[in-house]
Amino acid sequence: xxxxxxxxxxxxxxxxxxxxxxxxxxxxxxxxxDEIIPSAVAxxxxxxxxxxxxxxxxxxxxxxxxxxxxxxxxxGMPPSRYDIALDMTALNQIVHYDPGxxxxxxxxxxxxxxLNATLFEHHQFLPLLVPWYSHSTIGGTIASGIDSPLRxxxxxxxxxxxxxxxxxxxxxxxxxxxxxVKNVTGYDFHKLxxxxxxxxxxxxxxxxxxxxxxxxxxxxxxxxxxxxxGALALRGAIAQSPLTPLTFDVxxxxxxxxxxxxxxxxxxxxxxxxxxxxxxxSTLAPIGxxxxxxxxxxxxxxxxxxxxxxxxxxxxxxxxGESRATSTAFLDDTTRPSMWxxxxxxxxxxxxxxxATIIFKLSALPSHHVALFAKLQEIANHASLxxxxxxxxxxxxxxALLPPSANAEATTHLAQAATxxxxxxxxxxxxxxxxxxxxxxKRALCASDGHAGPGINIGCSSRSDPPLMHRLKSAFDxxxxxxxxxxxxxxx
Amino acid sequence: MNSGLVREFExxxxxxxxxxxxxxxxxxEYDGSVEKGRPDLVVFPDSTDDVSRIAKxxxxxxxxxxxxxxxxxxxxxxLARTGGVMLVFARMNRILELDIENQRAIxxxxxxxYELTRxxxxxxxxxxxxxxxxxxxxxxxxxxxxxxxxxxLAYGVTTNHVTALELVLPGGEIVRVGxxxxxxxxxxxxxxxxxxxxxxxxxxxxxxKLSRKxxxxxxxxxIFDSVDDAADTVVDITARAITPAACEMLDxxxxxxxxxxxxxxxxxxxxxxxxxxxxxxxETVATQATAITEVCNAHHAREVRVxxxxxxxxxxxxxxxxxxxxxxxxxxxxxxxxxVIPRSKLPQALRRIRQIGDQYGFQIGNIFHxxxxxxxxxxxxxxxxxxxxxxxxxxxxxxxxxxxxxxxxLTGEHGVGMEKSELMPLLFxxxxxxxxRRVHDAFNPDASLNPGKIFPLSKGCGEIRVRPQTSSxxxxx
Numbered sequence: 022x023x024x025x026x027x028x029x030x031x032x033x034x035x036x037x038x039x040x041x042x043x044x045x046x047x048x049x050x051x052x053x054x055d056e057i058i059p060s061a062v063a064x065x066x067x068x069x070x071x072x073x074x075x076x077x078x079x080x081x082x083x084x085x086x087x088x089x090x091x092x093x094x095x096x097g098m099p100p101s102r103y104d105i106a107l108d109m110t111a112l113n114q115i116v117h118y119d120p121g122x123x124x125x126x127x128x129x130x131x132x133x134x135x136l137n138a139t140l141f142e143h144h145q146f147l148p149l150l151v152p153w154y155s156h157s158t159i160g161g162t163i164a165s166g167i168d169s170p171l172r173x174x175x176x177x178x179x180x181x182x183x184x185x186x187x188x189x190x191x192x193x194x195x196x197x198x199x200x201x202v203k204n205v206t207g208y209d210f211h212k213l214x215x216x217x218x219x220x221x222x223x224x225x226x227x228x229x230x231x232x233x234x235x236x237x238x239x240x241x242x243x244x245x246x247x248x249x250x251g252a253l254a255l256r257g258a259i260a261q262s263p264l265t266p267l268t269f270d271v272x273x274x275x276x277x278x279x280x281x282x283x284x285x286x287x288x289x290x291x292x293x294x295x296x297x298x299x300x301x302x303s304t305l306a307p308i309g310x311x312x313x314x315x316x317x318x319x320x321x322x323x324x325x326x327x328x329x330x331x332x333x334x335x336x337x338x339x340x341x342g343e344s345r346a347t348s349t350a351f352l353d354d355t356t357r358p359s360m361w362x363x364x365x366x367x368x369x370x371x372x373x374x375x376x377a378t379i380i381f382k383l384s385a386l387p388s389h390h391v392a393l394f395a396k397l398q399e400i401a402n403h404a405s406l407x408x409x410x411x412x413x414x415x416x417x418x419x420x421a422l423l424p425p426s427a428n429a430e431a432t433t434h435l436a437q438a439a440t441x442x443x444x445x446x447x448x449x450x451x452x453x454x455x456x457x458x459x460x461x462x463k464r465a466l467c468a469s470d471g472h473a474g475p476g477i478n479i480g481c482s483s484r485s486d487p488p489l490m491h492r493l494k495s496a497f498d499x500x501x502x503x504x505x506x507x508x509x510x511x512x513x
Numbered sequence: 514m515n516s517g518l519v520r521e522f523e524x525x526x527x528x529x530x531x532x533x534x535x536x537x538x539x540x541x542e543y544d545g546s547v548e549k550g551r552p553d554l555v556v557f558p559d560s561t562d563d564v565s566r567i568a569k570x571x572x573x574x575x576x577x578x579x580x581x582x583x584x585x586x587x588x589x590x591x592l593a594r595t596g597g598v599m600l601v602f603a604r605m606n607r608i609l610e611l612d613i614e615n616q617r618a619i620x621x622x623x624x625x626x627y628e629l630t631r632x633x634x635x636x637x638x639x640x641x642x643x644x645x646x647x648x649x650x651x652x653x654x655x656x657x658x659x660x661x662x663x664x665x666l667a668y669g670v671t672t673n674h675v676t677a678l679e680l681v682l683p684g685g686e687i688v689r690v691g692x693x694x695x696x697x698x699x700x701x702x703x704x705x706x707x708x709x710x711x712x713x714x715x716x717x718x719x720x721x722k723l724s725r726k727x728x729x730x731x732x733x734x735x736i737f738d739s740v741d742d743a744a745d746t747v748v749d750i751t752a753r754a755i756t757p758a759a760c761e762m763l764d765x766x767x768x769x770x771x772x773x774x775x776x777x778x779x780x781x782x783x784x785x786x787x788x789x790x791x792x793x794x795x796e797t798v799a800t801q802a803t804a805i806t807e808v809c810n811a812h813h814a815r816e817v818r819v820x821x822x823x824x825x826x827x828x829x830x831x832x833x834x835x836x837x838x839x840x841x842x843x844x845x846x847x848x849x850x851x852x853v854i855p856r857s858k859l860p861q862a863l864r865r866i867r868q869i870g871d872q873y874g875f876q877i878g879n880i881f882h883x884x885x886x887x888x889x890x891x892x893x894x895x896x897x898x899x900x901x902x903x904x905x906x907x908x909x910x911x912x913x914x915x916x917x918x919x920x921x922x923l924t925g926e927h928g929v930g931m932e933k934s935e936l937m938p939l940l941f942x943x944x945x946x947x948x949x950r951r952v953h954d955a956f957n958p959d960a961s962l963n964p965g966k967i968f969p970l971s972k973g974c975g976e977i978r979v980r981p982q983t984s985s986x987x988x989x990x
Binding site: 119120121122123124144145176179180189191193194195196197199200201202203204205206207208209210212213215216217221232233257261263264265325326328329331332382384385386387388415416417450451452453454484485486487488489490492493494495496497499508 | 612614615617637658659661665669670672673687688689690692693694695696697698699700701702704705707708709725727728748751752754755756793794795796797799800853854855856857882885886887920921922923924925926927928929933937940941942944945947948949951952954955956967
């Protein structure tokens with residue numbers, strides 16, 4: 022797979038200086054994507070250097086994959102080519118922040134945690150509480166399209182990313198949007214970067230709208246149910262009420278058990294105004310006995326003044342009674358973080374829970390969830406596979422199969438179950454994305470011609486829009502040098 | 514226009530769906546902007562299939578197509594700059610589905626914004642984007658321009674509420690992008706097409722989110738003796754991270770014109786008022802209203818009134834939303850600008866607008882979405898006075914230039930259209946235009962859809978030749 026251009030080393034060193042290019046096999050191996058190791062790692066220090074590298078790569082037809090903290094590089098299909106890893110972590114400065122405008126512009130390699138530490142000084146934050154929180158960069162988070170439990174209240178990055186600067190496949194430093202919160206000047210290219218896995222452009226800078234951090238004195242709420250129907254009924258009641266909780270997620274018994282038994286390696290993250298200074302960098306506390314490992318739970322968080330907190334307490338208690346919760350608990354600032362940290366880190370916790378975890382992102386309307394939950398469990402049980410999942414209020418489900426071991430037989434078995442899941446979600450009018458799986462399983466799910474099956478990455482046969490996505494990819498990256506094959510796997 | 518083409522369109526759609534006589538076309542040569550452009554033919558499709566067949570026929574004759582909703586746009590987006598076929602969505606005005614449980618609606622592009630809210634209201638839901646023209650503008654037009662409105666401060670603009678689109682591409686191909694759930698795998702094509710001003714595809718069906726009506730609303734009217742104090746109040750509200758649902762400013766000159774006409778209760782002797790709305794739980798609204806009142810008082814508000822009931826609230830909003838109509842009483846025509854600045858720059862921007870007005874000899878009024886820094890200076894002019902009109906355009910361009918200088922953008926919600934295409938180089942480099950052109954050409958390779966928009970004519974797409982007779986600015990109507 023290593024396609025070493027004879028020009029590679031001198032060209033990269035001429036652009037970056039020798040100390041910013043890595044060839045050492047051990048170093049390169051840490052940049053592997055689905056077991057494919059790049060020939061070199063380039064660590065640019067500026068957007069201009071990125072553009073130079075891209076121009077060189079376009080000329081030499083070398084494949085590039087940009088990366089940040091490399092926590093989510095496993096998302097996507099195996100790349101068809103991969104010559105240079107572009108380590109963007111040196112572009113890690115906050116370029117512009119005016120607290121009075123609630124807007125911020127920062128280099129793509131800026132860790133979210135670092136950025137939020139600055140924002141918290143002004144009682145603001147960026148509501149991207151994503152897994153691997155303490156390492157994740159803003160660029161990697163945007164490119165991977167990973168969401169946060171807070172999307173319930175604040176929306177996804179699509180709702181607060183207001184501009185970007187990026188390098189196109191022809192090596193042009195380009196931008197869209199701006200630093201104002203309302204703007205319709207030109208095409209919204211920055212939205213296309215969300216979830217693009219580095220296949221359209223190399224992001225160099227991102228502009229966000231920031232938000233007032235919720236008040237300290239927030240509360241958590243957990244209600245337990247013997248059946249999914251009960252938890253979903255409570256979720257429906259909250260959704261139809263005037264309440265606007267920050268999060269409300271339904272946790273399956275399988276995930277509840279993992280949450281109870283395992284403490285993720287992640288640290289606690291400050292979320293609320295006033296917490297920042299004494300942010301607790303220790304690992305998360307064990308979850309309390311208010312959490313029932315073998316039941317369905319609805320977990321919510323809310324914030325506000327004392328009157329508002331009282332209102333939530335009253336209404337939640339009433340709704341939980343009406344939906345026949347077996348128990349309910351209100352969490353305070355000492356107990357809430359143990360639940361929030363786990364919900365935030367769900368993906369990393371699931372990956373740690375099995376040697377061969379596969380995780381799907383399923384998107385289906387909330388009204389289909391009762392039937393879909395039943396179908397998903399039936400598929401997993403029939404295949405004798407442990408499973409765990411969380412469903413966000415808006416309809417996004419992170420569903421994991423947890424096989425006890427990784428081997429060829431397990432791969433075949435998993436591929437069958439995966440296909441059934443895709444078909445079930447599709448029948449419910451939903452969409453499936455395979456987020457995390459072994460390279461072997463990803464390949465097994467591809468058709469014999471090497472193209473991904475319907476819906477596994479982007480449903481190349483079940484949707485009418487992939488041809489438009491191809492046109493877009495060609496417009497941004499005419500030489501197909503950005504992460505080829507990783508996304509839109511029907512592309513060559 | 515080629516009479517053979519007229520006959521073919523009549524054969525395709527029926528004679529009652531095609532207009533081609535000059536006196537009929539006159540009605541379609543203008544929109545809410547100061548621009549003008551006359552189509553050669555106006556057609557009224559009934560269905561997506563009609564739109565697709567129109568696109569195929571137009572492609573066969575190599576004539577451009579321009580989509581149009583109610584024609585309330587303010588940047589010339591729905592004008593036939595280079596002539597051709599104007600496709601008016603007036604008859605595709607059905608609400609196809611209200612999905613109450615999932616809070617979604619599927620609508621045809623010709624549905625009037627307010628009609629959707631009216632249909633959803635009995636279920637406690639509404640469509641959040643609320644441009645001032647909401648009682649006449651269409652959702653298709655809102656999608657094309659990514660329209661805003663006063664309440665987008667808290668709830669976001671059109672793009673934040675659209676989850677899927679059905680599109681017709683220039684060759685007539687029908688494609689669906691996005692999904693009803695809104696979390697579609699792949700590139701966010703919906704996000705690209707919303708706000709693309711009809712330059713990439715024709716939108717024939719729209720899936721939108723419906724929002725839940727808040728439990729409680731409080732509407733405050735803060736009255737100031739100085740514009741600077743009002744502007745400082747807005748900056749401070751933002752800086753203190755209070756997020757009202759809407760925060761609108763009317764300066765004294767504008768509000769007097771409005772009050773004369775609408776009698777909304779704006780005090781005639783004030784220098785500026787802020788119309789601020791907070792929406793949420795009853796408990797939250799009370800706290801927010803108190804906090805906002807404190808900020809207003811800290812900046813020397815003469816008085817902060819709270820609307821006592823819905824009637825009073827509606828009257829205040831009527832004053833705001835019909836302000837542009839009220840100004841029609843003062844001059845034969847007015848030019849509503851749309852610039853956006855970082856919110857902290859509001860006081861200095863308003864001072865600069867006054868200076869520019871003085872310099873060019875105009876009284877420039879301001880009635881705008883202060884909370885998100887979206888300025889709407891209004892220049893009153895007489896279109897029969899060509900020299901004055903040219904001066905008005907120069908003053909306007911200078912204001913927009915200033916917005917860019919302080920870190921803002923050319924347009925917050927009206928779109929680039931014809932109005933600002935030549936100002937685009939203030940913000941975008943050749944490299945930026947190159948990518949825009951590539952993406953444009955990926956969907957609309959022959960520039961047959963809405964040609965002459967967004968791109969400066971010198972950096973246009975395909976072969977755009979603007980006919981001299983239709984490119985002239987709007988004259989006395």
